[in-house]
Amino acid sequence: MPLHDTHYQHWDGAHVGIWARRWVIARNGLAAALQNKAMRNVIALSWLAGLAMAALLFLVGQLLVADSMVVKWVAQLNPGLQSFARMLTSWLQDHPEISVGTTQNLLFYLFCVYATPLSIFALGMAMPALITRDLASNAMVIYASKAVTRGDYLLGKFCVAFGLLTLTWLGPVCGAWLVGNLLAPDWRFFWHARVALAHALLYVLSSMVILSALALGVSAVSSREKSTPALWFMWWVLGGVIQPIALQTKPWLRHLSFTYDLKQIGLASFRLGNDLKTAQDNIPIFGEMLRNIRPETMFALDHPMLGGALAGLALMLLLAGWVVVERVSPE
Amino acid sequence: MDNVTLQISSGSIGLLGPNGAGKTTFMKCLLQLLPITSGSARLLGREVGREGREIRKRVGYAPELNCHIPGMAGCEYVTYCAQLSGLPFQAARQRAHEMLDFVGLGQERYRKVDTYSTGLKQRVKLAQAIVHDPELVFLDEPTNGLDPKGQAQILELVRGLWRTYGITVVLSSHLLHDVERVCDQIIIIARGRVLVHDSLENLKARKRGAAEVVLARGHGELQAACEQRNWLCQMLPNGHLRIEHQADSLNPLLHVLHDLKLPPLEIIPSPNALEETFVQALEISHAAA
Numbered sequence: 001m002p003l004h005d006t007h008y009q010h011w012d013g014a015h016v017g018i019w020a021r022r023w024v025i026a027r028n029g030l031a032a033a034l035q036n037k038a039m040r041n042v043i044a045l046s047w048l049a050g051l052a053m054a055a056l057l058f059l060v061g062q063l064l065v066a067d068s069m070v071v072k073w074v075a076q077l078n079p080g081l082q083s084f085a086r087m088l089t090s091w092l093q094d095h096p097e098i099s100v101g102t103t104q105n106l107l108f109y110l111f112c113v114y115a116t117p118l119s120i121f122a123l124g125m126a127m128p129a130l131i132t133r134d135l136a137s138n139a140m141v142i143y144a145s146k147a148v149t150r151g152d153y154l155l156g157k158f159c160v161a162f163g164l165l166t167l168t169w170l171g172p173v174c175g176a177w178l179v180g181n182l183l184a185p186d187w188r189f190f191w192h193a194r195v196a197l198a199h200a201l202l203y204v205l206s207s208m209v210i211l212s213a214l215a216l217g218v219s220a221v222s223s224r225e226k227s228t229p230a231l232w233f234m235w236w237v238l239g240g241v242i243q244p245i246a247l248q249t250k251p252w253l254r255h256l257s258f259t260y261d262l263k264q265i266g267l268a269s270f271r272l273g274n275d276l277k278t279a280q281d282n283i284p285i286f287g288e289m290l291r292n293i294r295p296e297t298m299f300a301l302d303h304p305m306l307g308g309a310l311a312g313l314a315l316m317l318l319l320a321g322w323v324v325v326e327r328v329s330p331e
Numbered sequence: 332m333d334n335v336t337l338q339i340s341s342g343s344i345g346l347l348g349p350n351g352a353g354k355t356t357f358m359k360c361l362l363q364l365l366p367i368t369s370g371s372a373r374l375l376g377r378e379v380g381r382e383g384r385e386i387r388k389r390v391g392y393a394p395e396l397n398c399h400i401p402g403m404a405g406c407e408y409v410t411y412c413a414q415l416s417g418l419p420f421q422a423a424r425q426r427a428h429e430m431l432d433f434v435g436l437g438q439e440r441y442r443k444v445d446t447y448s449t450g451l452k453q454r455v456k457l458a459q460a461i462v463h464d465p466e467l468v469f470l471d472e473p474t475n476g477l478d479p480k481g482q483a484q485i486l487e488l489v490r491g492l493w494r495t496y497g498i499t500v501v502l503s504s505h506l507l508h509d510v511e512r513v514c515d516q517i518i519i520i521a522r523g524r525v526l527v528h529d530s531l532e533n534l535k536a537r538k539r540g541a542a543e544v545v546l547a548r549g550h551g552e553l554q555a556a557c558e559q560r561n562w563l564c565q566m567l568p569n570g571h572l573r574i575e576h577q578a579d580s581l582n583p584l585l586h587v588l589h590d591l592k593l594p595p596l597e598i599i600p601s602p603n604a605l606e607e608t609f610v611q612a613l614e615i616s617h618a619a620a
Contacts, residue, residue: 011422011426016419025415137401140398330365
């Protein structure tokens with residue numbers, strides 16, 4: 001084909017701003033991560049979990065309405081239970097802050113904490129699409145020669161990790177809250193469940209920021225596509241393994257596990273101790289059942305190791321930052 | 332780089348020097364890919380180091396090493412590079428295809444860059460360097476790994492960038508022929524120092540008045556005639572006579588040979604300043620090695 005069948009043409013349009021260029025980096029990275037079928041499956045699984053959570057909230061909501069489907073179903077199972085269900089329902093209707101607020105706070109704590117491994121797994125799979133592949137193909141030179149700085153590049157890549165966690169974690173949590181309360185028998189559920197949502201957002205968003213930054217650090221460690229996911233999963237598993245051992249020997253070692261530290265942040269965010277005490281003191285029958293919780297568990301729920309967790313995470317973030325600064329350069 | 336002071340006007344500039352001379356370092360410093368440890372530099376009227384992002388919006392760079400964004404087809408890659416330089420998506424995609432046409436990349440543009448041959452990679456590197464319509468483009472050894480035909484095509488494209496489209500080109504090469512063919516200003520670098528910076532025209536015109544004469548007979552006569560004229564004449568180990576006639580042309584020497592009725596077998600004029608300085612750069616480099 002002759003070379004000059006098309007002539008060069010000058011371009012005199014307006015340039016887009018720096019945020020648009022950062023967004024291009026983030027969108028491209030996200031698209032690269034989503035090319036992985038397993039990743040798409042993990043996201044689908046996360047949303048299924050969100051759907052299950054919404055269904056659970058729907059069921060809990062039905063318990064608060066006299067003559068609801070659930071109460072009728074209970075009555076069909078055992079007519080003796082119907083009067084108990086009606087008594088509970090009328091009590092719960094009188095104390096919506098406890099019946100809706102406390103219940104949803106507990107449920108969202110469990111949902112957020114148990115959804116964490118799925119998000120960590122997703123980040124592990126996305127590791128090559130963050131920085132690893134760019135290091136392998138010398139793409140840093142290309143980025144550095146364009147109208148973006150290293151900070152812009154890192155912000156874009158951070159958004160890739162954050163975007164993935166939005167799909168696997170924040171999205172399902174918010175979706176479950178919205179759908180669960182939309183299906184509730186009363187619009188006031190939204191109001192009473194606001195604190196549970198605020199706690200969930202505080203925990204999930206802070207965890208997302210921390211995990212995204214840690215993932216960037218790990219993805220910059222090596223230019224080999226298999227090494228960085230392996231390192232990430234190894235760190236995760238090892239953290240889980242040392243937790244019970246460290247408890248017996250050197251408790252501060254537990255803070256080397258980011259999952260343990262995040263759990264402490266979760267406990268501090270959701271303030272489960274307060275909720276349990278409220279439930280113990282106010283909910284008939286179930287409150288009595290909750291009194292069986294062991295004192296040391298109650299103490300752990302009431303006094304999360306927030307200081308140690310923050311110090312441990314700060315150390316990990318510093319290490320991740322150092323790796324990124326050292327590795328992410330055009331040379 | 333060692334004590335480099337240069338002021339380069341727009342045009343087509345050849346950065347010539349042996350491998351390891353500092354050509355790539357020079358370009359990377361200007362693009363802020365490497366930190367400038369001392370001194371200062373201005374590019375397109377802006378301070379390098381302070382306005383890097385703005386400078387790079389108006390500058391293109393095709394690196395010597397193979398670099399690309401992994402997992403992308405050629406057209407996606409060039410579009411992405413245009414977007415990174417600030418073009419909106421529609422314009423970026425259109426210009427990407429125009430530039431891929433310009434560099435002669437056909438249907439290969441829909442294949443992943445990872446699968447490209449060296450020649451295709453060089454073309455796509457050139458396309459990504461000019462896709463955002465820069466005012467200045469740095470090309471680092473753009474003909475490396477190409478066959479002679481591919482080299483000629485790329486050099487022709489590069490030559491057209493300045494001569495036809497007015498884009499200033501800084502071409503780094505260790506091949507004198509490449510630079511001679513494309514550039515109108517030459518900077519010769521060796522061991523991080525600039526040996527010469529002048530126009531190609533001046534360098535070619537600047538010759539030392541000397542020549543090597545190959546004779547079948549009459550060496551003594553010619554030597555005597557040279558001494559009469561105070562020309563330095565030296566017998567070389569290969570039997571040639573090296574004569575410094577101190578003139579811009581060979582005419583005075585030809586007159587002497589004519590007067591002596593000595594038909595020369597060959598007259599080899601001294602190399603011009605470009606060739607001489609390039610050889611000097613090579614010698615400096617070899618000596619350092």
